[in-house]
Amino acid sequence: MRAVGLNTLRGYRRMAVASRLAIGGSVLLLLIAASAAVSLSMGPVGIPASHVGSIVLSFLGLETVPFGRTEQLVIEQIRLPRILVGAVVGVALGVAGATMQGLFRNPMADPGIIGVSAGGAVGAVAAIATGAASLFFLALPLFAFVGAIAATFLVYGIAAAGGRFSMATLLLAGVAVNAFLGAVVSAIIILLPGADALREVLFWLAGGLDSRAWEHVRIAAPPILAGTFVILLMARDLNLLMLGDDEARSMGVHVGTARVVLLSAAALVTGAAVAVSGTIAFVGLVTPHILRLLIGPDHRVLVPMSALGGAVFVTVADTVARTIIQPAEFRVGVLTAFVGAPFFILLLIRNKRQVYSL
Amino acid sequence: MPLRHTPALIAALVILLMAALAACQQATLPDSVPGIVDPANLGWPREVEGLNGVVSIPAKPERIITASVGHDEVALALVPGDRLVAVGGATKDGTFSNVAPLVEDKPVITSDPETIIAQSPDVIVTSPFFPPDAIEALTRVGIPVVQTALEHDPEARIDSILFMGYIFGEEERALEFAEEVRQRYDSLVAVTAAQEPKPRVLALTQYSDQIWVAGGNSSEGGVITAAGGINAAEEAGVEGNQTTSLEGVIAMDPEVIIIPQPAAFGADEFRQSLLANEALAETPAVKNGAVHVVESKHFTTLSHWNTRGAEDLARLLWPDAFPEPADAGFSLAE
Structure with a gap:
């Protein structure tokens, strides 16, 4: 009788999760489609919406109205890869934010806490300072990716030194490594010889999706999708880890392994995102937080929703950034902070009680 | 007065008059140059108004620091090279500076006031981007600091040359050089405008x-x-x-x-x-x-080197109108 009751309860829970996934996923997928469509239709080169639609359909072999070769190339080679890079970066930041907040049981945690953003910054600044970034266009993302992953390993290595791992040590190691890497970036900036390189560094640090091409999609998408897949598979473990190590262990979670895998996956997706976009502020913090207020803390729903929400956030922000002062461009990282921070504060004030209970 | 002394007296008067005229010519800076508080004052001390306020320069500066590439380029056209006692790192780098070969042996300064004070300058001319704290520190030790903006439009560029010439006590050279830059610009524009x-x-x-x-x-x-x-x-x-x-x-x-x-x-x-x-x-x-x-x-x-840039570009845009290569550079102060 008791077993039947538990199974029924589990069934209800699964149904609840499935329905939240279906409803939330549908809404967010619609928002992604709408924001991508708007983004594809907007830009300095005026392309009629009918031509944009026809160009997109032509990828499927269906052309409705004739369009110009330049229009096709603008959509195919400039806008589409940029939108895709923005979307996968948003996925990465959303997923990594939800994961880090779950792992640290702290809604204020973001992917930068384990040094991944600072490591990426050191890699990027090194690429700019050595001139490698100007000579080979993929040098900067590759340097940034290596820097991000190396910093994460360093933080984790410190936390795991002596054979005993603790989240508190990880957090403190993250603070120390972030400070050290911040100093490295400052030192390189101080020693840069010309104003151009300095400007380049500052702009990279502000985060942006300028000149993103298919190569950047190819660099960023595989690690981000792979890391996201791993985190999705471990969403249940993440839920249990939030109850505490002992409770998670008693429910069959191999706590140490789960933590390492989740941290590595979060670092992988964030490193790939930082590599192609610089440090886009606030997405990793604000997206999971807002969604948690809307759909609750269950990571089986929260992680995929954060992925989709992050994609919507970055796609919309980048559309605004590249059109608001066209043909010049604004920095998407600045815009996400400008929009995200006040919105976040407003939500915090309105939902104080809910936030305290998280 | 005996008549035999008259020719000598006339000659002396003529010489005096010519000397006075020459002095007047040397002193004739346009009244409209921004930053010069009293254009009639060609003595010392003299006052100038920079972005950091009115600054008094007690005597003709012999040891000069101009802390930006553009200011260094203008300064070297106005004063002999040995009066510019130190430069920033960028001015020594041929990638960014048009006067790098002229400053190879000069000490390098940074925005750290100590590196500047070590050169014992009589005056410092800086760009708007020079740290205010450093200006304050340099002013506290008694060094006049004039913060000025260099502009890209031709008239403002002439004004900058005249203003810096006034700061350095080189009005005559500033007028001569401003005329050189103006003529070069005007002769270019006369062709390109058509x-x-x-x-x-x-x-x-x-x-x-x-x-x-x-x-x-x-x-x-x-x-x-x-x-x-x-x-x-x-x-x-x-x-x-x-x-x-x-x-x-x-x-x-x-x-x-x-x-x-x-x-x-x-x-x-x-x-x-x-x-x-x-x-x-x-x-x-x-x-x-x-x-x-x-x-x-x-x-x-x-700096005035933008005119050279315009000459380069004009030759790309209108090769038939400019069959000869552009002049290599600009005159330097003797």
Whole structure:
């Protein structure tokens, strides 16, 4: 009788999760489609919406109205890869934010806490300072990716030194490594010889999706999708880890392994995102937080929703950034902070009680 | 008065009159030069008004520091090289500076006041970007610091030369050099203004992933206009130096693209990438192969060297109107 009751309860829970996934996923997928469509239709080169639609359909072999070769190339080679890079970066930041907040049981945690953003910054600044970034266009993302992953390993290595791992040590190691890497970036900036390189560094640090091409999609998408897949598979473990190590262990979670895998996956997706976009502020913090207020803390729903929400956030922000002062461009990282921070504060004030209970 | 003394007296009076006239000529600076508090005061101390307020210069400065590349370039045209006692690192770097060979042996200063005080300067002229704290520290130790902005438009450039000449006590040389710069600019513009049709020119640079465009109120924009082009970015509403995208480049529809970027920072690679980009194939500049790497330090330094940049560009835009190469440089103070 008791077993039947538990199974029924589990069934209800699964149904609840499935329905939240279906409803939330549908809404967010619609928002992604709408924001991508708007983004594809907007830009300095005026392309009629009918031509944009026809160009997109032509990828499927269906052309409705004739369009110009330049229009096709603008959509195919400039806008589409940029939108895709923005979307996968948003996925990465959303997923990594939800994961880090779950792992640290702290809604204020973001992917930068384990040094991944600072490591990426050191890699990027090194690429700019050595001139490698100007000579080979993929040098900067590759340097940034290596820097991000190396910093994460360093933080984790410190936390795991002596054979005993603790989240508190990880957090403190993250603070120390972030400070050290911040100093490295400052030192390189101080020693840069010309104003151009300095400007380049500052702009990279502000985060942006300028000149993103298919190569950047190819660099960023595989690690981000792979890391996201791993985190999705471990969403249940993440839920249990939030109850505490002992409770998670008693429910069959191999706590140490789960933590390492989740941290590595979060670092992988964030490193790939930082590599192609610089440090886009606030997405990793604000997206999971807002969604948690809307759909609750269950990571089986929260992680995929954060992925989709992050994609919507970055796609919309980048559309605004590249059109608001066209043909010049604004920095998407600045815009996400400008929009995200006040919105976040407003939500915090309105939902104080809910936030305290998280 | 005996009559035999009269010719000697007349000669003495003529000599005195000529000397007075010469003194007056030496002193004639236009009243309208911004920053000179009292143009009639050609003695010492004299007062000037910089961005940091009114500054009194007690005596003709023999040891001068001008803490920016543009200011160093102007200073070396106004005073003998040995009076400029130290320079910033960028001025010694031929990538950014038009006077690097002239300052090879000079000590390097930074924005750290101690490195400047160590050179015992009589006066310091800085750009608006010099740290206010450093200005305060230098002023506290009794060194006059004049903070001035160098502008890219031709009239303001002449004013800057005259203003700096006044600070250094070199009014005569400043007038002479301002005239040289003005004549060079005017003779260029006299030819370029008559050329038609004026091409739409875009000044682009790329540093790693960021494409930069020079709009209105930029040094590159001033060079384009002086060379007889239309700044396509300014026409599209871009002000100053802004980031753009390849799509922005297509939208601005340039007939000529110039790349005022050092070769060491990938100018040639950027040019090749523009020419090879399929999306830009219909952009007139790319279609016609009119994408040129130009000497960046002639375009981006805020000094009279911008005129040399305009001469370079004019030769690209109107080769028939300028069959001879541009003059190499500008005169220096003796």
